[in-house]
Amino acid sequence: MVSYFPRRCFMPSSILGFRYLSSSSLPVAVQELLDLGFNEEQSGRILALKPRRGDPWHTVSCTKELLLIGLKPQAALKMLEDSKELRKATVRELRDRTENLRSLGLGEGFLQRSLSRCPALLSLPRSHVLAAAKCLRQRCQFSALQLTDILRFSPEALTYDPSYLEEAFQYVYFRMGASHKDIITSGLFQTSLDEIRVRHQFLERLGRFLPPDKKGVSPPSNPKLKEVTALSDSDFLAHVARVSPEELHTFRKIFAREELEAGERKDSEAGRDHLDSGTEGEDTDSEHSGDKSGETEDETHKRLSNYKRKQKKRSANRPVRP
Missing domain, CATH: 1.20.5 (Single alpha-helices involved in coiled-coils or other helix-helix interfaces)
Incomplete structure (x- = not known):
């Protein structure tokens, strides 16, 4: 039988400092997390998180649910540490939100990758996610398959208000002449609309971006939408605008x-x-x-x-x- 003194000596300080579990339940919680695949240091970090409504076992239950979704221990830990809203969600809410994402087209593999990239998807109410998806389908005219591609490669889109999604879409579609396919591959919803407008109108005034024709088609000489939205400032200036950083700063x-x-x-x-x-x-x-x-x-x-x-x-x- 292992005495209490050696166990305390080898127990991580993060676990020893945890004040939400009693000393009798602490070893049980640690062992449960160890059995799930976490090491002692990771277990201590999970147990040190502030629990929902003072319930010390809630964080453990949320951790189990994230692993059941298919996330790896390190990814689950990062999501819990980064999102206070996620830790407030009930296990039932996590399940409902996960099933909702699956119903929108995020299958196995893609679901885990999208959640690792955008943990906020599990923090948002189901109604918010459905409203954003509805906006993309109806107001922005994306097909069901195109919506699935957006969820796979730009899951951040579902975190925005529908009004913002519509405004961003209309700007690049009508003002810049971008197609639906261009929008999906450009990572549009990973960049703020303000930054896109700055870069686009900067190129316009330089004469490097011409408006679309009467049919809404962008001239082939224009930079691709991805070059405007996804490049870093240094690459954008060097390869697209071809001007000094001072000029962009002034603009x-x-x-x-x-x-x-x-x-x-x-x-x-x-x-x-x-x-x-x-x-x-x-x-x-x-x-x-x-x-x-x-x-x-x-x-x-x-x-x-x-x-x-x-x-x-x-x-x-x-x-x-x-």
Whole structure:
């Protein structure tokens, strides 16, 4: 029989410092993790994670479920350490979310690879994942097979809001003339839309990226979408833009200022439209209650005429949005 003293001497400090399990249940939890394929150091790290609702065995149960999915011990440990939301999920939720991903086309092998690449897939509610998949199928017009390819090679897509997915798709599809196949192979959803817009419009102003034709087809001389979205800054500058880093840095500042001014102009127009509608309501009220304000009918008619003339002039000067 092994005494308590030697066991304590050889037990990792991470396990000794674990405060959520009692001393009597600690050796049982460690042995269970060792039996699952973890070493002592990995077991200590798992048990040191803060448990859900103070339940010390919840983390162990989640770990078992990740291994049942087919993940290797090191991958399961990394997912648990990186995602607090994942540790909060119940075992039932993990099972439901896994089955949901399988129903979308992620078969064995691809499922494990996608989860290792994007652990957040198991942290998101089932409704969120389904909404993102629905957006890709219906609003972005990807086929079922193309959706499966996106899940395999860019699983991050399912973590975005549907509105963002649609905006990113429409930008590269209509503004850049990219095809569905180009979008899948480009890793579009691994790069922020802001960065894509910066690089694309930078190339446009350099004359290295031409707009698509009337049929929406991008000229063959344009860089491939993948060269705009996936390359590092150094490779993008050296092989695509062929300019110095200082020029791109300067353009980023210009672009940010233009975006800020456009946002302020949009807010100003929205506020002005709101004010105009309020003024119109006030004028209408005055027209119906002229006797109470002391305003004559001729004065009311004249003021309304002046207001409508100003409105017409303001509308003529307002810029037309594309």
